[in-house]
Amino acid sequence: MDRTIIATTSLAGCFGCHMSLLDIDEKILDLIELVEFNKSPINDIKHFTKMCDIGLIEGGCCNEENVHVLKDFRAHCKILVSVGECAIMGGLPAMRNGIPLIECFEEAYLNGPSVKGNNEQGIIPNDPELPALLNKVYPCHEVVRIDYHLPGCPPRAELIWEALYALITRQPMNLPYEVLKFD
């Protein structure tokens, strides 16, 4: 059997879901025998160099680049998995959805107690090098089609491993109730 090709990315996430993947501990060594990594923070591949079997997405979309990367993943991955609450529902970053963006900026750069009085020109970062923020944080499935959702913040290592292993070996997923946690 050919090696399964995997790609991973962190959009508007905290990297906790990637960390949870590392929490499979010794099984990491088994995993690298089974798969080949394409575009991922784990290696040097910046752009997709081929079609991938599985794409793992952490985080929702909070800026235009997240959307761009997510669409690129959909175009290059046969199976796309939303890993964790941020990818599935926007997660904690989506708490800003009920608040005008300008208030978030003002709090961070004008009114916060350690900037107050030290930002004489009233600068709010706006350089063209900074990607434009979206009005809201969007879950991944509102932007592209998503094939599987793994719940948790982050999903437990066992859940990620079981799901991944099933996809790699093309077996039905066996996800017992105990490994499905939602916090």
Next chain:
Amino acid sequence: MGQKLTIEPVTRVEGHGKVTIHLDDDNNVVESRLHIVEFRGFERFVQGRPYWEAPVLVQRLCGICPVSHHLAAAKAIDVIVGVGPDGLTPTGEKMRRLMHYGQIFQSHALHFFHLVSPDLLFGINANPEKRNVIEVAKEFKELAVQGVMMRKFGQEIIKATAGKKIHGTGAIAGGINKNLSVEEREFFINGKDPMNIDKMIEWSKEALQLFKKYHLENKEFVDGFAAFPSNHMSLVRKDGAMDLYHGVLRAVDHEGKKILHDIDYQNYLDYIGEGVKSWSYMKFPFLKNLGKTEGWYRVGPLARMNTCDFIPSPLAQKEFEAFKAYTKGKPNNMSLHMHWARLIETLHAAEVIKDLLHDADLQGTNLVARGNKCDEGVGLIEAPRGTLFHHYKINSDDLITMCNLIVSTTHNNEPMNIAVRKVADAMISGQRSIKEGMLNAVEVAIRAYDPCLSCATHAMGKMPLELSLLDATGEVLDRKLK
């Protein structure tokens, strides 16, 4: 007509950081900038939430060292509930310390294994394709297993104290919600090889040896690369000892002169301010007495070696003495010595964990202290990457009305920009085209500097770069990818 170079870590496309370097007509560097392109808005959107949610909410900023945020927030709300930084029960404080040192241990171990070991084992000039963690795992299986198991040990400590390996819930206002059971204690003290604390101490010593050997063989590079004088800041214990959980705030200049005299951090606003620049979402902290241009400083393992007077555990203290002797007792300003400092701390963390495991207070049942509530609190902690500030105010309904966060990497904003500029001046100024080495150099500068610039850089090892040479109209003249 001037030109602009853009260096983009892959991780930046995914929302982290990127570097631009502006050149004049003669290809001299006129300006270099490290942009942080990430903005979340935590300070605003936690307003209106009950204060006791802060430790579980705000840690979702960073899944790489969530324990640091969890505990910094908890320390701030300890003050709010009137327990103050020194008023926890012995069980409460020691459980939190165990959690924190477990976190330091796993984070530093992960960093050593994923980030430093490829350089050490394959050499800094090895083919970049090879210098990643997967290749290490293939060629040096034993070391790979060691790295994985050290991280696992730290994560298990976190799970035993916080309830979960990532985004736990252990610390609550005024204390902790569980103690350490006798079974858990046994697991860490007498666990089946290699999962016990004695093995972890042994492995920490080995990792230090590996670095020292590398240092000996690459002295010029390790000592000279991106070295520059700076101020240094961290918490220290009241008697000047290294303490990563609690203490007073101290800063020294590049010569070792104290410029912040062991202050009570509840008053941090009297001493520290933050500037804003239009081209980065990350702010620029500075010491107010020195002002914006002179007052920037470094935080993290290197800074901690420079601020503390001694390390209160025997094996790490011996290593600390050797480290200090190398610079004749003066502050160490060499960026790549960060790795050395980090490994000394790893050993220290393992020793502290061992002491705590043998402390019967961890089986105590008095978990939470109570006091008289007030409406404001500040919590500081030495996170793996440096001093972390949390500050909250609440209203009479117990809802948060103000939240101010200064995270470790933010303190290092100016220093990282300076490191990039150093490298750009040395390697890129006056050059006609882009060479692989330039990418490498900038990458090594940022990474060695503060590997948590983007979470991915820290977590997953190498930071891939794209460097484009653009003319003033934005046309790509040259592009290198690695």
